Amino acid sequence: MDSQKDLPHVDPEVAAIIEREHQRQEEHLELIASENFTSPAVIQAVGSVLTNKYAEGYPQKRYYGGCEFVDQVESLAIERAKQLFHCEHVNVQPHSGTQANVAVYLSCLSPGDPILTMSLEDGGHLTHGYCKNISGMLYRTTHYGVHRETEFIDYDALEELAKTVRPKLVTIGASAYARTIDFERVADIAHHYGALLMADIAHIAGLVATGLHPSPVPFADFVTTTTHKTLRGPRGGMIMCKEAFAKCIDSALFPGTQGGPLMHVIAGKAVCFKEALSPEFRTYQEQILRNTKALCTEIQQRGYRIVSGGTDNHLFLVDLRATLPDVSGKDAQMALEKANITLNKNTVPGETRSPFQASGLRIGSPAVTTRGMKEPEMLQIAEFIDTVLRNLNNDTIIATVRERVIALTKQFPLPY
Ligand code: DSN
Secondary structure, three states: OOHHHOHHHHOHHHHHHHHHHHHHHHHOEEOOOOOOOOOHHHHHHHOOHHHHOOOOEEOOEEOOOOOHHHHHHHHHHHHHHHHHHOOOEEEOOOOOHHHHHHHHHHHHOOOOOEEEEEOHHHOOOOOOOOOOOHHHHHOEEEEEOEOOOOOOEOHHHHHHHHHHHOOOEEEEOOOOOOOOOOHHHHHHHHHHOOOEEEEEOOOOHHHHHOOOOOOOOOOOOEEEEEOOOOOOOOOOEEEEEOHHHHHHHHHHHHHHHOOOOOHHHHHHHHHHHHHHOOHHHHHHHHHHHHHHHHHHHHHHHOOOEEHHHOOOOOEEEEEOOOOOOOOOHHHHHHHHHHOOEEOEEEOOOOOOOOOOOOOEEEEEOHHHHHOOOOHHHHHHHHHHHHHHHHOOOOHHHHHHHHHHHHHHHHHOOOOO
């Protein structure tokens, strides 16, 4: 390409912002459990000429001409997704996890129908019936959650609620839950009481794809996911379902809730699925599990209470109330940010603060694991976090941690 047409020439302001964000990603420890660093190959696909193409419809059934090659790329993404998750039908067009979930609701519910879902405070997601989300506005929502003592999903209470509420749809899946989910049991409950089941595996998709977390695919009627979290692909969503629901899912997505699909992103998804089918990807997911356990155990040994006492997956939640009762999740997040450690405040079960303050932190290892960090680095990260949390108002100590964080990130550069 003519260098005069390059981004830095055409729009130096945007180019400079992107460069600053690149540097931020290089020099920060990324512990947000839902973020990751996708591969250069995925970024190339997403930044390709496929962004120019409109392709409403599905392969071989489009509304516009010129779809020969985008048909090929979408078909490839579909075939690879089926191979990866062993599902009967896949729709790779959702722009996001939210779009995927909304399309499932549209496919099988009418406004006012009862749904049973995990509450946001206990680790669920906004689109699982939160009152200010369309899912909570359109459908009659009842929430289940975690057991107050064990902090594991309370399957018995879920069953009791299914018995009384008689939901049309049950959802299972979480944004902030560190334990293995028993999809089979929830499917049995849902089906016994005449409900359909949607499993949202956005967070754990990489673990499910590699067999390191039980898959809901054999049991759930619908399985939704994002492609950018543990799956490490481009930002986007996907719906898997039984063949019997294929037609209604496809039409709920298009024309039901979306117009033209993002073909450049679908190409990125195809690349991501190819990468996820490789043996290296399973090794990566195994390392995520080891790293999360190492980081969680070290934080625990430094005196912090971990929600549910530990982790089985890529994340864990720290309840700050026991150790540092005066420190909110927000204060902790802001102080850690000053030390180049990025994570998010999170509500904890039985939360006493507002969601804007929160009493917990959610910590995940997918992104630092992608950089190549292993257990020894997790011990260092735990020490950095502990030092900052215990010296929240000491900018000198925080600056020292920041220098050490930058030194660590330099040993594990990003591939771009
Ligand atoms: N924002 C995502 C997360 O952090 O879990 C969920 O959509």
